[in-house]
Amino acid sequence: xxxxxxxxxxxxxxxxxxxxxxxxxxxxxxxxxxxxxxxxxxxxxxxxxxxxxxxxxxxxxxxxxxxxxxxxxxxxxxxxxxxxxxxxxxxxxxxxxxxxxxxxxxxxxxxxxxxxxxxxxxxxxxxxxxxxxxxxxxxxxxxxxxxxxxxxxxxxxxxxxxxxxxxxxxxxxxxxxxxxxxxxxxxxxxxxxxxxxxxxxxxxxxxxxxxxxxxxxxxxxxxxxxxxxxxxxxxxxxxxxxxxxxxxxxxxxxxxxxxxxxxxxxxxxxxxxxxxxxxxxxxxxxxxxxxxxxxxxxxxxxxxxxxxxxxxxxxxx
Numbered sequence: 130x131x132x133x134x135x136x137x138x139x140x141x142x143x144x145x146x147x148x149x150x151x152x153x154x155x156x157x158x159x160x161x162x163x164x165x166x167x168x169x170x171x172x173x174x175x176x177x178x179x180x181x182x183x184x185x186x187x188x189x190x191x192x193x194x195x196x197x198x199x200x201x202x203x204x205x206x207x208x209x210x211x212x213x214x215x216x217x218x219x220x221x222x223x224x225x226x227x228x229x230x231x232x233x234x235x236x237x238x239x240x241x242x243x244x245x246x247x248x249x250x251x252x253x254x255x256x257x258x259x260x261x262x263x264x265x266x267x268x269x270x271x272x273x274x275x276x277x278x279x280x281x282x283x284x285x286x287x288x289x290x291x292x293x294x295x296x297x298x299x300x301x302x303x304x305x306x307x308x309x310x311x312x313x314x315x316x317x318x319x320x321x322x323x324x325x326x327x328x329x330x331x332x333x334x335x336x337x338x339x340x341x342x343x344x345x346x347x348x349x350x351x352x353x354x355x356x357x358x359x360x361x362x363x364x365x366x367x368x369x370x371x372x373x374x375x376x377x378x379x380x381x382x383x384x385x386x387x388x389x390x391x392x393x394x395x396x397x398x399x400x401x402x403x404x405x406x407x408x409x410x411x412x413x414x415x416x417x418x419x420x421x422x423x424x425x426x427x428x429x430x431x432x433x434x435x436x437x438x439x440x441x442x443x444x445x446x
């Protein structure tokens with residue numbers, strides 16, 4: 130059935146809520162625009178030649194997990210735009226158009242890096258044979274987001290935001306960035322991929338800020354939505370941790386050391402801490418009014434979590 134339009138929020142009395150979190154994120158994203166084609170991977174290609182086979186294998190595995198994940202989230206975010214439209218939240222809908230655009234840029238950046246180092250073969254096996262990855266990216270993520278096509282309820286939005294923003298971006302991507310810091314930044318190699326990780330990380334922090342805000346505003350209105358947050362995070366903990374297990378176990382099983390001095394225990398502990406941190410930030414919305422939540426700088430909450438990721442001193446959220 131064809132739909133009709135009743136009016137335009139942008140020209141109604143009051144216009145856009147310019148100080149709302151979604152609009153602040155939208156404007157911040159505009160200021161921080163970057164183009165993957167401007168990143169120079171020349172030194173990465175040189176560094177690649179001096180890396181060991183095991184180091185190259187792990188680097189390709191990590192980049193493959195990221196590239197496939199970025200493709201998944203680019204496709205799967207779209208139903209959230211519809212949910213925001215149905216709720217009459219034009220500013221959120223505007224921000225999500227930028228959000229989707231940024232995810233598409235991330236695909237381009239990772240693919241360009243893989244091409245630059247010569248990893249042009251079929252890499253599908255690194256994701257197809259990782260059960261935890263398949264569970265989250267082939268099942269949980271599209272299922273939670275596609276549910277918003279028909280169900281725009283707060284409960285459905287909270288589940289989708291937890292799967293997408295808290296687990297995929299807030300746990301898995303942050304753990305992946307930690308791996309890249311250990312592999313490239315600490316050794317002073319692969320400056321192109323270091324730039325990719327830095328720029329994508331800035332985008333993802335804005336994405337997570339929006340997802341956290343979405344969860345927190347619904348919890349402020351109805352505390353029962355907190356149960357959905359807890360249940361979903363509990364449900365995805367083991368699949369998420371198993372991605373780390375599978376990614377690194379083949380090195381150990383074949384008697385090889387994991388490259389770059391990385392250990393499974395280190396990454397498992399980092400990922401687990403991400404679950405706990407994100408849970409605590411969202412739980413803090415319980416018992417607060419909606420006006421209090423809308424007045425909180427969600428970007429500041431993400432900055433505090435980033436400080437924790439890097440081991441810097443920060444306030445307790």
